[in-house]
Every structure is written in C-alpha cells, then in structure tokens.
Amino acid sequence: MATLKVQNLFKHYKNAKYISARNISFEVQEGEIFGFLGINGAGKSTTIKSITGIIPFTAGKVEICGADLSDDPMTAKSNFGFVPDNHAVYDKLTGVEYVNYLADLYKVPSEERKERFESLCKIFNMEHAVNNQIMSYSHGMKQKISIIGALIHSPKLWILDEPMVGLDPQSIFEVKNYMREYARAGNSVFFSSHNLDTVERLCDRAVIVHGGRIIKEIDLAEYRKKKIDLEKEFIEITQAETKKQNEHKAEMKKREEELAEQYGRIKASRMIINEVKEELINEINLDSDKDPV
Amino acid sequence: MKSIWTLIKIQFKSRVALKKEKTTRERIKFGLTVALLLGVFGAFIFLYYLFAGQFIDTINPEANDLSYPFLVFTILFFQAIQTVFLIPSLLKRLDINNERELLLKLPVSHKQIFASKVIVAYILEVLFAVVLLLPILIAFGIASSMHWGFYLYIPLILLFAPALPFFVASLLLYPAMKLVQLMKSRAILTSLGFLIGLIGGMALYIFVMNTIVGHLTAEGNFRLTLNNNVTGIRNTADLFFPQRLFANLVGADAITALWSFFAILGGSALFMALSYFIGSLAYKQSYQDERSGFNAKTTPNSFKQGSPRKATLTKEIKNIFRSSNYTFQLFLVVIITPMIVFFVDRISSATFFESLRIQQQADNAGSVGFGIALFVLMILIPLSASFAASNITREGHNVYHTKLIPQPFRTQILTKFFIVFVPVAVSAIISVGVLMIPHQPDPIAQITVHLGMLDALFLLFVALCMTAGYVALGTYLDIKRPLSNQVGEGELTRSTPNINFVMALGIVIGSAIGILTIFGNFAHLFEHAHGFVRFITSVGLYSQWIFFCFAALFAVGMCALLFVDGPKKYGRLEQ
Numbered sequence: 001m002a003t004l005k006v007q008n009l010f011k012h013y014k015n016a017k018y019i020s021a022r023n024i025s026f027e028v029q030e031g032e033i034f035g036f037l038g039i040n041g042a043g044k045s046t047t048i049k050s051i052t053g054i055i056p057f058t059a060g061k062v063e064i065c066g067a068d069l070s071d072d073p074m075t076a077k078s079n080f081g082f083v084p085d086n087h088a089v090y091d092k093l094t095g096v097e098y099v100n101y102l103a104d105l106y107k108v109p110s111e112e113r114k115e116r117f118e119s120l121c122k123i124f125n126m127e128h129a130v131n132n133q134i135m136s137y138s139h140g141m142k143q144k145i146s147i148i149g150a151l152i153h154s155p156k157l158w159i160l161d162e163p164m165v166g167l168d169p170q171s172i173f174e175v176k177n178y179m180r181e182y183a184r185a186g187n188s189v190f191f192s193s194h195n196l197d198t199v200e201r202l203c204d205r206a207v208i209v210h211g212g213r214i215i216k217e218i219d220l221a222e223y224r225k226k227k228i229d230l231e232k233e234f235i236e237i238t239q240a241e242t243k244k245q246n247e248h249k250a251e252m253k254k255r256e257e258e259l260a261e262q263y264g265r266i267k268a269s270r271m272i273i274n275e276v277k278e279e280l281i282n283e284i285n286l287d288s289d290k291d292p293v
Numbered sequence: 294m295k296s297i298w299t300l301i302k303i304q305f306k307s308r309v310a311l312k313k314e315k316t317t318r319e320r321i322k323f324g325l326t327v328a329l330l331l332g333v334f335g336a337f338i339f340l341y342y343l344f345a346g347q348f349i350d351t352i353n354p355e356a357n358d359l360s361y362p363f364l365v366f367t368i369l370f371f372q373a374i375q376t377v378f379l380i381p382s383l384l385k386r387l388d389i390n391n392e393r394e395l396l397l398k399l400p401v402s403h404k405q406i407f408a409s410k411v412i413v414a415y416i417l418e419v420l421f422a423v424v425l426l427l428p429i430l431i432a433f434g435i436a437s438s439m440h441w442g443f444y445l446y447i448p449l450i451l452l453f454a455p456a457l458p459f460f461v462a463s464l465l466l467y468p469a470m471k472l473v474q475l476m477k478s479r480a481i482l483t484s485l486g487f488l489i490g491l492i493g494g495m496a497l498y499i500f501v502m503n504t505i506v507g508h509l510t511a512e513g514n515f516r517l518t519l520n521n522n523v524t525g526i527r528n529t530a531d532l533f534f535p536q537r538l539f540a541n542l543v544g545a546d547a548i549t550a551l552w553s554f555f556a557i558l559g560g561s562a563l564f565m566a567l568s569y570f571i572g573s574l575a576y577k578q579s580y581q582d583e584r585s586g587f588n589a590k591t592t593p594n595s596f597k598q599g600s601p602r603k604a605t606l607t608k609e610i611k612n613i614f615r616s617s618n619y620t621f622q623l624f625l626v627v628i629i630t631p632m633i634v635f636f637v638d639r640i641s642s643a644t645f646f647e648s649l650r651i652q653q654q655a656d657n658a659g660s661v662g663f664g665i666a667l668f669v670l671m672i673l674i675p676l677s678a679s680f681a682a683s684n685i686t687r688e689g690h691n692v693y694h695t696k697l698i699p700q701p702f703r704t705q706i707l708t709k710f711f712i713v714f715v716p717v718a719v720s721a722i723i724s725v726g727v728l729m730i731p732h733q734p735d736p737i738a739q740i741t742v743h744l745g746m747l748d749a750l751f752l753l754f755v756a757l758c759m760t761a762g763y764v765a766l767g768t769y770l771d772i773k774r775p776l777s778n779q780v781g782e783g784e785l786t787r788s789t790p791n792i793n794f795v796m797a798l799g800i801v802i803g804s805a806i807g808i809l810t811i812f813g814n815f816a817h818l819f820e821h822a823h824g825f826v827r828f829i830t831s832v833g834l835y836s837q838w839i840f841f842c843f844a845a846l847f848a849v850g851m852c853a854l855l856f857v858d859g860p861k862k863y864g865r866l867e868q
Contacts, residue, residue, distance in 0.1 A: 013867060049693075055696075077699040078699045088691050089691070090612060092612050101604050101607070106699065107601065113598070
C-alpha cells in the first residue's frame with residue numbers, strides 16, 4: 001500500500017516568473033525509504049512543503065495513507081511526521097514541553113508517549129537536555145528534538161527535508177540508523193537531500209528533480225547490484241538539464257527585455273507572469289490524466 | 294593591532310549600513326530627519342542657555358555666582374546618564390549581542406574581539422558626549438560669556454568625561470549579566486518589576502515637580518531660590534571631586550587647571566585600565582556561560598495527555614510569558630489602563646465637581662468619568678489589542694508547525710484571538726469597575742459621584758465590542774501579511790505595519806469618539822446653530838447610540854472577517 005501518493009502536482013508562487021513544481025508524480029510504499037534528490041533550487045523543498053500542507057499547491061492530488069490532503073486534511077496530517085530543514089522549534093519551551101505539545105495535538109495516550117519519548121531520547125542521546133529550554137540547544141540538538149517531536153505519534157510516513165544538514169557525524173549515523181529501523185517496522189521514510197552518498201546507501205528508490213520536474217526515477221537496489229555510480233549519473237543528468245534551463249532563462253530574459261522596451265518594465269514583467277500562468281494552465285490540462293510514477 | 298583595527302571597522306560598518314544609492318523618498322526622509330534633529334538640537338541649546346543663565350551672576354559673583362557648581366552638576370548629570378545607558382549598551386555588546394557569534398567565526402582571538410569591542414564602545418560614548426554634552430557646554434559658554442580658551446578645553450572634557458562612567462558600568466556589568474539571565478527565565482517578574490519601577494518613577498517625578506513648584510510658589514522665582522541656597526549648592530558641588538576636576542579646567546586658576554588636567558589624564562588612564570580588566574573578566578564569564586548552555590528554570594513535565602485545544606493555548610501562553618519582551622508588549626497597557634482611567638476620572642471629577650453638582654441636581658446623574666473613560670478606553674484598547682497584529686508574525690519560522698498539525702485553522706485562530714482578547718477585556722472590565730466606586734471629588738461640595746449601572750453596562754459593551762473588533766482585525770491583517778521571514782527564530786522586538794495600522798485606526802476612532810462626546814456634552818450651547826456645526830452637534834446628541842451601533846457592527850464585522858475568511862487566507866499563506 002502507498003503511504004504517500006502524489007499525482008500531477010503543480011506549484012506556482014504568486015507573481016513568480018517560473019513554475020516551482022510541475023507535474024510531480026510518485027508513490028512511496030510501506031517499508032520503503034524514498035529519496036528526493038536535486039541541486040539547490042530544483043524544487044525539492046517546494047514539493048515537500050506542498051505535500052505536507054505547509055503551502056497550498058496550484059494543482060494535483062496528494063494522498064497520505066489514503067487520505068486526500070485537500071479533502072480530509074486532518075486525517076492526512078495525522079498520518080505523517082515532518083522534520084524541516086531550518087531546525088525551527090518553539091525555543092521558549094523545554095524539550096519535554098515541546099514533544100508533549102505535539103503529543104497532545106496528535107492525541108497520543110500518556111503511557112504510549114512516555115515510553116516512546118524515553119526510547120527516542122535514548123536513541124538520539126537527548127536525555128540530558130530534555131528539561132532545558134530549546135533556546136539553549138545547539139543546531140544538532142534542535143534537529144534531534146524536532147525528529148523526536150515528529151515521531152512521537154508514530155506516524156506511518158516520516159518526511160524529512162535535508163535532515164543531515166548541520167548534524168555532526170555521530171548524529172548523522174544515529175539518524176540514518178533510525179531511518180532504516182523505522183522503515184523496517186513497516187513505515188515509510190521520504191526525505192530530500194543533495195547528499196548522494198547517503199541516498200545511495202540508504203534508499204530503496206529515489207527521484208531526481210530539476211527545474212521543478214522529475215527528470216529521473218532510480219531503483220537504487222538495481223544501481224547497487226549493477227554498481228552504477230549515482231554521483232556520476234546525477235552530475236551528468238543535472239548538468240545537461242542546467243544547461244537547458246539556463247538557455248531557457250536567457251531566452252525569457254531576452255523576451256522580457258524586448259517587451260520592456262515596448263511596454264515598460266512593470267507591464268513586461270506582468271506579461272511574462274501571465275505567460276507563465278497560461279503555460280501552467282495548458283500543462284495542467286495536458287498532464288492531468290497521466291499516472292503517477 | 295591590524296586585526297583589532299579590522300574588527301573595529303567591521304563593527305562600525307555593520308552599524309552604519311550606508312547605501313550608496315538612495316531613492317528620492319529615502320533622501321526626503323533623511324533630510325527631514327536631519328532637519329528635525331537640528332531643530333531639536335537648537336531648541337535644546339536655547340533652553341539650556343536660558344537655564345544656565347539662572348546660575349550666573351556677573352554683578353555680584355562672590356556672593357551669588359553659581360557657574361562653577363553648575364558646571365560640576367552638568368558633568369555629574371551627564372556622567373550619571375551615561376552610566377545608566379552604558380550598562381545595557383555594554384551588556385548588549387559583550388553578552389547578548391549576536392554580533393559576537395559573527396566575529397567569533399573570524400580568525401581572531403577572544404582578546405582581540407574584546408579589545409575591539411571596548412574601543413568601539415568608548416568611541417561611541419565619546420560620540421554620545423558630543424551629542425549630549427557639547428550643546429550644554431556651548432550654551433553654558435555663551436550664557437557665562439566665557440573667553441575663547443573655554444572652547445579649547447571642550448574636546449578634552451568630551452574625550453575624558455566617559456572614562457568614569459565606563460569604570461562604574463564595568464563594575465556593574467557582571468551583576469547585570471546575571472540579572473539579565475535571571476530575567477530571561479522570569480519574564481513576568483521582569484515585567485512586574487519594570488511596571489513597579491515605572492509607577493515609582495512617575496510618583497517620584499510628581500513628588501519632585503511638586504517640591505520644585507512648591508518652592509517656587511513660596512519664594513517667588515527660581516533665581517531667588519538659588520540665591521537663598523548659594524552656600525549649600527557650593528558645598529554640595531565640592532563633594533563631587535572627579536567632576537570638579539573638569540570644572541577646574543575652565544573655572545579655576547591656571548595652576549589648579551593644570552594639575553586638574555594631569556589628574557584627569559591619569560585618572561582616565563587608570564579607570565580605563567581597570568574597566569578593561571573587569572570587563573574582560575565579565576566577557577570571559579559570559580562566553581563560558583553561553584558555551585555551557587544557559588537554562589531557564591522550568592518545571593519538568595509529566596506525560597499526562599491533554600486536549601489539543603489546551604495544548605495550543607498552553608503553548609501560546611508559555612511563548613508569551615517566557616519572553617519579557619512579549620509579556621511587556623501585551624501587559625503593559627493592559628495593566629496601566631485601569632490606573633489611567635482611575636486617575637483621569639478622579640482628576641476630572643475634582644476639576645469639574647461644580648458642574649457635577651449641577652448635573653447631579655438636574656438629573657441625578659453620576660460622573661464626568663463616563664465621557665473621559667470612554668475616550669481613554671477607546672485610545673488605550675487598540676494599543677493593547679494591537680499585540681494581536683503580531684499573532685502570526687510571532688510564530689517566526691515556526692509558522693510551519695501551525696500548518697502541519699492536525700488542528701483546524703479556525704481553532705488555532707480562535708486560540709490566538711482569545712490569548713489577546715481575554716487580558717484586554719479583563720482590563721476594560723476593571724477600568725469600568727473602578728469608575729463605579731463612589732467617591733467625593735471635593736469634601737466641601739459634599740457630593741458623592743460614581744458611574745451609574747446603565748452607563749457602566751454601556752461602557753462595558755462598547756469596550757468589549759471594540760476589543761473584539763481590534764483583536765480580530767489585527768489577527769486578520771497578520772494572517773494576510775505576516776512578517777515571519779523577518780522574525781525568523783528570534784523575537785519580534787519592533788512594531789510592524791500591521792501593529793501600526795491597528796494603533797493608528799484606534800487613535801482615529803478614539804479621537805472621533807472623543808470629539809463627538811465633547812459635542813454631545815455641549816450640544817445645548819449650539820441649539821440655534823446652522824450648517825456643519827448643527828450637524829455635528831446633532832450627531833453628538835445621539836453619540837451614545839452611534840457608538841453602541843458602531844461598536845456592535847465593528848465587532849461582528851471584524852470577527853466574521855477573521856473566522857470566515859481568516860482560515861481560508863491562513864491555508865493560502867505561503868511562508
């Protein structure tokens with residue numbers, strides 16, 4: 001069963017001259033670790049924010065454990081835990097207060113939460129700090145308390161955005177181990193990264209995104225078997241795409257300059273935005289019947 | 294040395310972020326600010342010139358001239374002010390300034406960072422002396438017709454006067470650091486302490502002003518008061534030895550001026566050396582404290598399950614009460630509103646007790662407090678309710694949490710609404726309550742006044758409706774346009790356009806209500822008026838009903854906007 005199903009997801013930020021996510025479709029199965037790869041600005045974080053409900057998406061469908069994020073957001077949100085890339089947690093609260101706050105929101109019974117909390121604290125070596133205010137934590141500790149908070153309700157799907165950034169090697173090791181353990185227990189892990197080594201060793205499947213599109217689907221078990229170098233392939237694909245993208249950007253810029261000469265900068269900018277919107281509408285209509293990866 | 298110089302430059306550059314290209318609007322703003330500052334500066338010199346003139350007596354200098362003590366007290370006053378400002382400034386620089394983290398990333402030692410910070414701090418204090426002390430000294434020089442030599446000494450005074458405040462501030466630095474750490478974990482205590490300090494300060498100010506005015510009234514004028522106390526003032530000035538050294542430079546004979554100069558030089562060097570040593574100890578301690586991880590006192594939690602609504606409410610409360618900044622922003626006006634209403638009512642009753650007596654004979658009415666309380670409340674309520682206009686912004690980077698959690702946006706918005714509405718509403722209820730306490734505005738007039746029940750209910754209704762309206766409007770505006778990205782993980786310490794808007798609207802509505810109330814009170818005087826005046830007075834006559842309807846409509850409209858459109862807007866928020 002798919003714990004996460006994304007179908008034809010599009011995201012266009014208001015007044016942006018490009019589409020941040022276009023026609024993203026994929027599924028994450030139970031017991032699977034799924035990697036979301038891409039260079040900076042590829043559209044990873046936008047897609048993750050869209051599928052977690054942090055930002056609204058323009059078109060498409062997101063299902064979490066069978067619950068539609070748009071139609072039944074409360075059920076969908078109850079089924080996943082999210083760790084952001086910015087280490088943001090309520091730093092006026094203590095570690096225990098923060099996790100308890102989340103446990104209350106996810107209606108985790110007292111006994112269960114206590115047991116889970118203590119076990120997670122032990123795994124991530126956080127017992128010594130949980131009664132301190134989060135403001136005194138280091139980046140790594142904030143990341144760890146964020147992970148504990150995301151897992152306190154034992155969600156079927158665990159989503160992480162760049163989870164290894166800012167962590168020390170020991171913490172990276174702990175997080176990677178726990179990701180494996182969590183997936184082995186029948187849950188799914190979906191995470192974004194530009195650390196190819198981590199993805200190569202950890203994931204069952206992955207996709208590479210570039211310019212807001214999925215440009216490659218990868219079965220990593222197959223790669224490992226055939227000893228294909230993920231890093232080499234990633235560089236080749238993304239370089240070619242970046243070249244295309246830069247050419248497209250240059251074209252757009254040239255066109256905007258031409259329009260600006262004719263109509264002035266503000267109007268030209270508006271016209272480009274409207275063109276992007278039209279392109280978006282056409283693409284949405286064209287791609288809505290396609291099946292997800 | 295080169296590293297220290299580079300660090301000094303970095304610190305100055307980070308302070309003065311000069312943009313090369315300025316827009317016309319920025320240029321106008323800059324020009325207006327400079328003109329305003331120059332105006333204030335000029336007015337300050339002129340006032341000080343008049344004030345200094347009171348101490349100078351050229352006709353009978355032996356008996357009455359007080360220019361030397363005046364100079365001593367001027368230096369003393371400046372140094373006292375500088376010490377008060379220096380402590381938080383040094384604290385910020387050495388203990389709680391993020392700049393340190395930035396500097397620590399550079400390949401320089403802690404000693405070099407500290408040395409650069411001390412030098413920057415001293416340079417800024419000399420600039421502070423230029424701003425505050427220079428106009429005073431110039432005004433004094435003009436008022437006492439000083440010879441040109443006086444003006445040559447001024448740079449020396451400006452350069453060395455901050456040395457003593459620096460020493461005193463460095464002595465108090467470490468206890469202040471500890472106090473700040475304690476305050477960080479005791480936001481309520483801090484706010485309460487500040488409030489008590491504020492009220493104490495106000496009381497002291499009133500006491501001092503009363504004493505001065507009392508003396509002036511008894512003795513005729515200020516100069517006469519000074520003449521009657523010449524010996525006392527001179528003896529008091531003699532007690533302040535370090536300040537006398539500065540006064541000696543310009544107000545004593547050549548030999549005294551010379552040894553005073555060397556004493557200032559030596560003393561300043563000693564004070565600076567001691568300040569550097571003590572400050573470095575405090576800096577080291579602060580660094581160690583930060584590395585060991587400062588922990589606020591909190592009660593270890595149990596793992597008892599609570600309701601999601603209670604969890605959100607508790608989180609909001611803790612976020613506010615554990616920040617002295619937020620506690621202060623929300624509760625300062627909330628706490629002082631009933632006090633202001635009480636005092637304004639008592640003062641106005643005492644002032645207008647005669648008309649109250651007539652009013653009471655005519656229709657058995659209560660107090661003038663009603664109109665004034667309405668006006669005061671209408672001004673103060675939006676000030677406290679404007680805190681709601683940062684309800685979303687305060688989340689900073691944590692705004693993603695509110696989107697992730699399985700709790701409807703409407704419930705979250707309701708929590709944010711109540712967290713501000715409840716304290717402001719309680720403040721309004723207490724404010725109306727204090728007006729209902731009967732009191733005698735004048736013992737001779739033998740009348741007792743208080744706010745009647747009907748008036749109280751009306752006032753309460755209007756106050757609560759307006760509170761609900763402002764809180765809903767503020768929250769709605771912040772949902773539409775929060776500044777979360779700017780706040781980040783820190784705290785919101787400055788006003789935002791949303792907060793400003795709510796406050797400005799409050800002032801406009803409050804003033805309109807105030808004007809209408811006044812017209813309402815004096816409507817009988819304009820019975821035969823025509824045109825616009827007639828229209829305004831007619832409106833004034835029905836002002837109570839207008840306020841009643843307006844407040845009800847405002848509350849319903851704003852709440853509908855918040856709770857119907859707010860959740861949709863919240864869902865569309867792109868942070």
